[in-house]
Amino acid sequence: MSKFSEWFHNILEEAEIIDTRYPIKGMHVWLPQGFQIRKNALKLLKSILDEDHEEVLFPLLIPEDELAKEAIHVKGFEEEVYWVTHGGLTPLGKKLALRPTSETAMYPMFALWVRSHQDLPMRFYQVVNTFRYETKHTRPLIRVREITTFTEAHTVHTNSQEAEEQVERAIEIYSSFFDQMGIPYVVTRRPEWDKFPGADYTMAFDTLLPDGKTLQIGTVHNLGQTFAKTFQITYETDDGQHEYVYQTCYGLSDRIIASILGVHGDEAGLSLPPEVAPYQVVVVPIIFKEGAQEVLDFCGELKNQLRSSGIRVHLDDRDLRAGKKFYEWEMRGVPLRIEIGPRDLKEGKIVLKRRDTLEKEFVEYQEEQVVDLVNDRLQRITTNLKEQAWEMLLENLREVNTLDEARDTIQEDGGIVSFLWCGDEACGKDMEEKVQVDILGIQEDADTGECVNCKEKARYRALLARTY
Numbered sequence: 228m229s230k231f232s233e234w235f236h237n238i239l240e241e242a243e244i245i246d247t248r249y250p251i252k253g254m255h256v257w258l259p260q261g262f263q264i265r266k267n268a269l270k271l272l273k274s275i276l277d278e279d280h281e282e283v284l285f286p287l288l289i290p291e292d293e294l295a296k297e298a299i300h301v302k303g304f305e306e307e308v309y310w311v312t313h314g315g316l317t318p319l320g321k322k323l324a325l326r327p328t329s330e331t332a333m334y335p336m337f338a339l340w341v342r343s344h345q346d347l348p349m350r351f352y353q354v355v356n357t358f359r360y361e362t363k364h365t366r367p368l369i370r371v372r373e374i375t376t377f378t379e380a381h382t383v384h385t386n387s388q389e390a391e392e393q394v395e396r397a398i399e400i401y402s403s404f405f406d407q408m409g410i411p412y413v414v415t416r417r418p419e420w421d422k423f424p425g426a427d428y429t430m431a432f433d434t435l436l437p438d439g440k441t442l443q444i445g446t447v448h449n450l451g452q453t454f455a456k457t458f459q460i461t462y463e464t465d466d467g468q469h470e471y472v473y474q475t476c477y478g479l480s481d482r483i484i485a486s487i488l489g490v491h492g493d494e495a496g497l498s499l500p501p502e503v504a505p506y507q508v509v510v511v512p513i514i515f516k517e518g519a520q521e522v523l524d525f526c527g528e529l530k531n532q533l534r535s536s537g538i539r540v541h542l543d544d545r546d547l548r549a550g551k552k553f554y555e556w557e558m559r560g561v562p563l564r565i566e567i568g569p570r571d572l573k574e575g576k577i578v579l580k581r582r583d584t585l586e587k588e589f590v591e592y593q594e595e596q597v598v599d600l601v602n603d604r605l606q607r608i609t610t611n612l613k614e615q616a617w618e619m620l621l622e623n624l625r626e627v628n629t630l631d632e633a634r635d636t637i638q639e640d641g642g643i644v645s646f647l648w649c650g651d652e653a654c655g656k657d658m659e660e661k662v663q664v665d666i667l668g669i670q671e672d673a674d675t676g677e678c679v680n681c682k683e684k685a686r687y688r689a690l691l692a693r694t695y
């Protein structure tokens with residue numbers, strides 16, 4: 228187990244994010260702290276999607292014949308599907324699949340919904356649990372068998388240009404979401420052998436975890452007309468012709484939470500972006516025998532004031548050593564701590580401690596300004612977390628000119644390696660084998676240079692990394 232895996236596993240337990248002891252492999256329990264982070268992240272994501280998508284909710288079960296209709300799609304998922312075969316003791320006439328994703332649940336309905344070109348475009352999303360019998364090593368939040376936070380969007384268009392624009396729009400949506408979480412990413416077009424089953428092409432977001440391995444945190448697929456033809460999704464044009472629609476779909480999962488925790492955390496534990504932190508501020512009274520009541524009263528009022536202005540604040544007045552409280556809230560990732568003792572009170576000061584920089588700041592207390600002060604510090608924390616994380620990713624994105632260089636770089640430093648590639652599948656797979664990495668995908672076209680592996684003319688600049 229890498230140092231990061233160990234850190235990640237421990238922090239999930241210590242910070243009470245999820246309980247991994249549920250007796251089914253790859254299925255876990257969200258604990259209250261984790262649930263709050265998930266809820267806050269989803270709130271932001273939904274508010275972005277709600278701008279131009281409609282939220283729906285489809286059944287969990289998919290009839291076998293619908294799942295089987297799209298041949299390429301079902302081939303991609305056949306080893307990962309869980310089946311419901313009985314109702315009580317009665318064998319079902321038709322097996323029912325637990326959705327591994329919802330294309331084959333939704334698209335037969337889309338065929339009923341789409342009538343004329345005036346119905347289009349359609350943009351839907353849902354947040355559901357999906358099930359995948361993953362055979363690779365499962366990891367909490369990263370590779371699970373019940374994905375509990377599957378946020379999937381599905382869109383329908385009259386023409387291919389509009390579908391392509393929707394892919395770009397989805398990339399913007401996810402970029403904006405990750406930016407607000409301070410999660411850095413690279414966006415690439417997945418190689419042919421790694422695209423979503425049934426898609427024309429797949430765009431993917433990958434972030435870098437502290438152990439130098441990347442994690443795919445989101446995908447956007449252009450489905451072209453493949454599913455439209457399989458499920459007979461057509462619209463009537465102005466002159467009465469029936470045309471197949473063009474579709475896209477895109478999704479995020481529990482991995483967004485994994486990356487929020489993993490990217491920003493450090494030796495002291497979690498360090499949460501204020502946007503998702505269950506508590507954004509914790510107020511810790513420093514109690515001595517003398518003046519204890521005054522300190523507690525002051526802290527109580529401060530808490531009320533911050534809370535009524537919409538800040539998620541907690542007053543920790545437990546009868547415990549302050550040091551123990553500090554340790555705990557730092558470990559849980561609370562962005563800002565306010566400490567107040569009797570001497571501070573006398574001097575009209577409060578102490579602010581930032582979780583991201585671990586810096587202490589003594590500031591004069593002014594009742595009319597304290598809300599602005601706290602909001603300003605939270606804003607700075609958000610900005611700093613994002614900058615630090617991007618710096619880390621960019622420092623670990625290295626260009627190489629030869630295959631040996633790629634191998635050495637990956638072995639010594641991990642991270643993401645940028646290289647010139649011919650684009651040929653056999654060459655790509657050969658390279659993955661030789662360097663023991665995955666090709667993440669293509670970043671852009673290249674017009675000069677040769678492929679680092681086969682020395683043919685390079686067509687692309689591409690990225691590779693060790694991946695989760």
Ligand code: P5A
Pocket residue numbers: 327328329330359361368369370371372374378379380423443444445446448476477478479480481482
């Ligand atoms: C897009 C949404 C789809 O399923 N259908 C609807 C499309 N794409 S996908 O790439 O297969 O999955 C979407 C995202 O889910 C994450 N993911 C997982 N997360 C946790 N555990 C898993 N077992 C798992 N499998 C996929 C990926 O991050 C992917 O981007």
Ligand code: ZN
Pocket residue numbers: 648649650651654655678679680681682683
């Ligand atoms: Zn090549």
